[in-house]
Amino acid sequence: MSYRKTFKLICGFAGGSAALVFAAAAAESRGYFGEHLGEEPRRRRAALGVLHAAQPAWTPGSHTPAPTGPGWDFNWDKRDPSALCSDRKKERVSEDPGSEQDNSKPKATRHIFLIRHSQYNLSGNGDTERILTPLGREQAELTGQRLGALGLKYDVLIHSSMTRATETAHIISKHIPGVELVSCDLLREGAPIEPVPPVTHWKPDAVYHEDGARIEAAFRRYIHRADPKQKEDSYEIIVCHANVIRYFVCRALQFPPEGWLRMGLHNGSITWLTVRPSGRVALRTLGDAGFMPPDKLTRT
Numbered sequence: 001m002s003y004r005k006t007f008k009l010i011c012g013f014a015g016g017s018a019a020l021v022f023a024a025a026a027a028e029s030r031g032y033f034g035e036h037l038g039e040e041p042r043r044r045r046a047a048l049g050v051l052h053a054a055q056p057a058w059t060p061g062s063h064t065p066a067p068t069g070p071g072w073d074f075n076w077d078k079r080d081p082s083a084l085c086s087d088r089k090k091e092r093v094s095e096d097p098g099s100e101q102d103n104s105k106p107k108a109t110r111h112i113f114l115i116r117h118s119q120y121n122l123s124g125n126g127d128t129e130r131i132l133t134p135l136g137r138e139q140a141e142l143t144g145q146r147l148g149a150l151g152l153k154y155d156v157l158i159h160s161s162m163t164r165a166t167e168t169a170h171i172i173s174k175h176i177p178g179v180e181l182v183s184c185d186l187l188r189e190g191a192p193i194e195p196v197p198p199v200t201h202w203k204p205d206a207v208y209h210e211d212g213a214r215i216e217a218a219f220r221r222y223i224h225r226a227d228p229k230q231k232e233d234s235y236e237i238i239v240c241h242a243n244v245i246r247y248f249v250c251r252a253l254q255f256p257p258e259g260w261l262r263m264g265l266h267n268g269s270i271t272w273l274t275v276r277p278s279g280r281v282a283l284r285t286l287g288d289a290g291f292m293p294p295d296k297l298t299r300t
Contacts, residue, residue, distance in 0.1 A: 144175030
């Protein structure tokens, strides 16, 4: 077999077995491909070395990367039916424990759309003067159009009580008529937790201590599996701030929450979380702004 055919064969299996790469490298170095040592063979050996470097780390007992970190906590929202039933059994003996657990099981999926507010006036003195810019109002219109085009039956539109989020929510609401608007102070912008790696220009510990408790309270209020009484899937919109959204995503996916500052979000972008009845959480989109023209994109 010619060297080129052998090399192509190795490339075809490179993603599946590092052993083939090792064998090919050894064979080529011994001249089994009908080549003598020289500049060309050395270059080919270098190419095989690149393939070897591209293989995932593995051990003799396993050809797949080993998982790291703790496993998934299915009772992360303290609403796991099995855990709830266990707590109740401690208080009383149920006549039909199987039926009690079935009745306490969520059956619906919650879809949560986290919207970052649009661009606003950074030079305003205080929250009331930090209103949306003309571009920010355009962004909110585009976000509202996108949410309306999805054709979903939204249940509620919750927004931070800060001016820029309130204005964004009211513009969006024009494109999804009939959806209730609810304001919430817990969703106001803040510093949820000291980021890792640290940044020198960030906040003192006292700010994290105060803001972090509030933003965590917002997470517990809004991000959880459906109530057992909920019969149909729900679609809820939350208009708030970049720090809040990034923290929510880390907590919901059970990633280290101190990594929240490693992500970036465009103004008016859509982050879509799905919470299944089992407690599994999926991130369907993170900061989606592909529905906006490039000249409308900002991160202020």
